Amino acid sequence: MRRQSLALYENLSGLLSRCSYAGKLLAVALLGGSLPLIAVLIYVHSTDMMEGILWQTLIVAALSMIIGVALSAYGISKLTTPIALCAQALRDYVDEGRAPALPTGHGDLVGRLMRETQRTIELLEERRRSLTAKAMYDFLTGAFNRRAGAERLQTDTERAARHGGGYTLAFIDLDNLKQLNDRYGHHFGDLCLIRLVDTIRADMRKGDWVARWGGDEFVLLLWDVNANAAAEVLVRLGNAFTKEPLTTETGELVSLRMSAGACQHQLGWQDDTVLRYADAALFEAKRNGGGGVVTSDGSRHRHWPSETTNKSPSES
Structure with a gap:
């Protein structure tokens, strides 16, 4: 059925x-509009009625038809603009990921085409964002997953090399998660992980990020922060x-x-080094x-006491 309905279009595509x-x-309109004039010409020629006012009438009719064809060509080119816009919108979205803003308030066939094209692209974009979020974020805590965290770390390491900035990277671990799971159930363990990420996020600034690296381990990157300042942040988070x-x-509480x-990143280090x-x-x-904060410069460790003590940092 659909093949038959495309027959005229396919035949014209072959001929033109x-x-x-x-x-x-325009070819279809021209053919249909010129049939009366062609019929008159054939009739006149067959009856030898080629003189006088009839010739003038035919000339006027021919000129009128030419003008009409020109106007029709202009009108058709404008009326097919929405179809071209739909094709361009789909091409832009596929090639560049750019969503269109097609008009959606028209109720005719081409109006419905624009509306459905706009709706389809918006649905595709919504699903793309959803899939991107699932590919980037840990479903439980909302932190970056390991893959996204590794990509972000590589980007920040390259940025530090280009612009001379720096960062401190921290591994954070929830103590005794296995024992908590065994005693109170995995649901409680999940709540503990969520609480940990919420606590970290409450102290994050623009440029900082946290990623779940695996199990109960998280990576926190503090941009433009040295090791001492990072240790103070981590002690505050722990408390x-x-x-x-x-x-x-x-x-039970x-x-x-x-x-x-x-560890504070040093210029020349790769991300796997830090x-x-x-x-x-x-x-x-x-x-x-456990329950403490330790910083490293690659050769020695420095232990940082909690804020509740008056001890000074110690090295090992």
Whole structure:
């Protein structure tokens, strides 16, 4: 059925392969509009009525038809503009990801075409953004996932090399997550992870970001912050995280702790270098019982006490 309905279009496309769609419409209009004039010419020729006022009438009719064809060509070219806009909108979206703003208030066939084209592209864009979000973010905590975090870290490392800026990268670990899961259930463990990310986000600035690196480990990048300032931030986060216990389903209050290891990026370092040193600093914090903050410069570790003590940082 659909094939039959395209027969005229396909036949014209074969005959007028180099004509635009507007040209094909004009050919149909020209053929239909010129039939009366052609019939009169044939009749006149067959009856030898070629003199006098009839000739003048035929000339006027022919000129009128030419003018009408010109006006029709102009009108058809303008009326087919919405079709061209739809084609261009689809091409721009596919090639450049640019969403159009087609008019959607017209009720005729071409108006419906523009409306449906606009609606289709908007739906595609919505689904694309949804898929992008799923590909970038951890579904539980809303932090970047590891892949997105690794890409962002590479970008920030390259930016630091180009512009001379810097950052400190920290591994943050939720202490005793396995024991919490075993005792209170995985749902409670999930709530602990969500609380940890919420606590981190509450202290983040523009340019900072957090990513779930795996299990109970998160990576926090603090842009344009040195190791000492980062340690103060991490100590503050640890105290804020511990300060507010989480309530279990049975009403029990459970105090939570986090450990952190951080390393300040140095010019010339690759992103895997700062990751390795920060991970080693986290291991040192966990080895000392957890709940602490350790920074590393690649050769030595510095232990930072919590704000509740008056101790000075110590090195190892």
